[in-house]
Amino acid sequence: MIFRLALASLFARALTVGMTILAIALSVALFLGVEKIRTGAKSSFADTISGTDLIVGARSGAVQLLLYSVFRIGNATNNVTWESYLDIAARPEVDWIVPISLGDSHRQFRVMGTTPAFFEHYKYRQGRSLEVAEGVIMDDLFDTVIGADVAATLGYGVGDPIIVAHGLASFTQHKDQPFRVSGILAKTGTPVDRTVIVSMEAIEAIHVDWQSGAQVPGQSTSPDVIREMGLTPKAVTAALIGVESPLQTFALQRAINEYPEEPLLAILPGVALQELWGIVGIAETALLAVSAMVVVTALIGMMATIFSSLNERRREMAIFRAMGARPFTILSMLVLEAMVMAAVGALLGLVFLYIGLTIAQPVLDASFGLWLPIETPTLRELWVITGVICAGAIVSLLPALRAYRMSVADGMMVRT
Amino acid sequence: MAGPVLDLCDVSYHWPGRAGFALTVPSFHIAKGETVLLLGESGSGKSTLLSLICGTILPDRGTVNIAGRNIAALSGGARDRFRAEHIGVIFQQFNLLPFGSVADNILLPLRFAPARRKRVQDAAANAADLCTALGLPADIMTAKASALSVGQQQRVAVARALIGQPPLIIADEPTSALDANSQAAFLDLLFAQTRTNETSLLMVSHDPRLGARFDRVIQMEEIAQTERTVA
Structure with a gap:
């Protein structure tokens, strides 16, 4: 009452x-x-990248490697040689490996060279795959797939030409080898949205006439000639690795960290993300x-x-x-x-x-x-x-x- | 027959803090079923006396016996409980909780008085009977107290004071908010009920014209001395 x-x-x-x-x-x-x-x-x-067991790069810090390989923030101090990459790829623990090559840009967006396997293995938000909203994944050497933010900010549609600049915030451009937008990815909420994706070979192709970071004066190879060349990468910036069994993750990480030919670093993305979250x-x-x-x-x-x-x-x-x-x-x-x-x-x-x-x-x-x-x-x-x-x-x-x-x-x- | 319902003996009280006001009551009692009108001007200590009888303040010395029990010797909580069990209180006005229904208001004291509650077999029916006896419409029980006229409110207050038949009713100028006709009707109803239940009634007023209906009329000065010293 x-x-x-x-x-x-x-x-x-x-x-x-x-x-x-x-x-x-x-x-x-x-x-x-x-x-x-x-x-x-x-x-x-934490869901920015999932399904990837290890990220490999040149030896630096875990957060730094995560920042440049996944968030496209900052730069790699060094690259991983193609030989080392192949060595790691050949290890029995490795189920799949996707190379990443960074260093060039288009406007304010980073350009990332990778293989088609990237679209298969890059997962976000608990295992969701990248989806192509418009067009298709690149099938020509000079095709590019752009993230949703890139398309929205720059107003690009499928078929539009893109000229990649050398380096970041640079005025030297790879004018001789223009790209064409073949596909636009659906919004993911990850750094992929702000990335221009090309093939590994394309990264090599646009640098054919370049040496030590500068274009060789007067030299210009036409795209058709480049298509005929063997475009084996000399180096990769980082690589995403999936292991055969989760139990092997730590063994593989240790093996990479102790790789004798070159100082390398393998990180667990989840752990590095936690570390980064502690900061932000x-x-x-x-x-x-x-x-x-x-x-x-x-x-x-x-x-x-x-x-x-x-x-x-x-x-x-x-x-x-x-x-x-x-x-x-x-x-x-x-x-x-x-x-x-x-x-x-x-x-x-x-x-x-x-x-x-x-x-x-x-x-x-x-x-x-x-x-x-x-x-x-x-x-x-x-x-x-x-x-x-x-x-x-x-x-x-x-x-x-x-x-x-x-x-x-x-x-x-x-x-x- | 048992002793007096109310018996004050050698009681004195002074207000803490408020320097210079003290009240002494050498002897005052009310027999069972007796109706007493206590007359006094405002400031004569009536309210203080009522507070002493109800046990919301404690005398400095002396005994306040109600139904044979010295409430001055009880703890605070026990005094509150004792008041709920033995005294029905009617105020000058604003007697009711405006947000409660009439039934809520009438049954409220029973909530604090288990023994009184036990005396009432069917509380709701009893409350309705009291309302009928007091000339209130039958459907008033569910009405909101704030919707009632002042005269109706005072009668609901009487019903609340009477429910469970406490031996003593204290009424503090219950008619002052009513006009002359309503006053007479109100007192008729009140007396009819106290007589039926053999309830003692102590009514305080400043209006001597009411005196004829009471067994006894007492001036405040006859039973109490107040002291005022200018601080």
Whole structure:
């Protein structure tokens, strides 16, 4: 009955109570939303590359190798010779190996030389394969497949010509050997979107007339002549490896790291991604802290509302006291009231979150490649809700204690 | 017959903090079934006396016996419980929780008084009977208290004070918010009910015209001395 009366009392103050609940709901939705984006970004990030067991490159740092081979950030300090690449490829543990050759660019986008096996083995977001949205995967030496962002930013369509620049942010261009867009990949939310993909042979082809990073003056081989040449790569920047059995991963990693002919580095992409997330994840944590403060602010707002309601409810408390309610009963009623408000607010916040997710999910996926799964509330989210209810009870203790003291002092006599 | 329902002996009280106000009641008692009108000007200590009787404040010394029990010796929680069990309270006005239904309001004291609750077999039916006896429409039980007229509210307050037959009813100027006609009707109903149940009634007022209906009329000065020293 007391609970019912407390509810009736809340209903009687529907407007202020409603606003308080709304504030709590919005803050909880914000907090859970940020948390959702945080975990979503983290898993999207961790899902940038999947299905690849090892990444091999010249010896540097694990994060550096990951950055240039997967995220196309920074540069390789050194290449891996073709001989070493073949040695590794011939090892029995290796199920498949995909070479990557970097170093050239088109506008602000990196050009990556690889083999058609890349499209077969590069997986993201728990094993999803790259899909060609338009056109086909390259079948000519001077064909290129471009990522979704490249196509969208530069407005390219299938069949458009592309001239690759030598190096990055460079003014020297491989004008003699223009490429043609043969296919555009669907959006993935990975760095592939910002990559111009050509074949390994094409990388060799455009450098036929080049030596030590500069074009040999006056020398220009026509594409038709180049097509006839044997275009065996001299080196690769990195290679993605899949092993026969996961158990062999570490043995192969050790073998590559101890490769006697050349200093090489093999990394586990998952481990390196975790390491990298440790660096970039700090901003997300700060965002989470800010939204936690918003929840605290909403709860303090509720405390203020309860405080300001105390005076007008003196009469109500006196009636309860006259009927035999103990001051403690008054205190518990106020705490109960606060918990009801916090609980309704938190649950409403959860509802807001799901509505927001439903609306934002396709937009976020399309524009940021950020996939936020809509699923039943996680244990963590339930803990957040429980925490908000408990925090509501705790902040309400201050006004409740004041009500306690007031009801002790007033007794049943209130002169109003 | 048992002793008096209310028996104050050698009670004195002074307000903490508010320097210079003290109340002493050497002796005051009400017998079972007796109706007493206590007259006094505002500031004469009526409210303090009622608070002492209801046990929301404790006397500095003396005994406050209600139904043979010295409530001054009880703990705070026990006094609250005792009040719920033994005293029905009617205020001047704003007696009801506006957000509750009439039934909620009438049954509220039973929530804090298990023994009183046990005396009422069927609480809802009993509340409805009381309402009928007090001249309230039959369908009023589910009405919201805030929708009632002042006169109806006061009668619901009487029903709430009477439910479960507590031995003592304390009424603090219950008629002051009513016009003269309603006052008379209200008192008729109140007296009819206290007589039926042999309930003692202590009503406080500043209006001596009400006195004729009561067994006893007492001036506040006759039973209590107040002291005011300018601090």
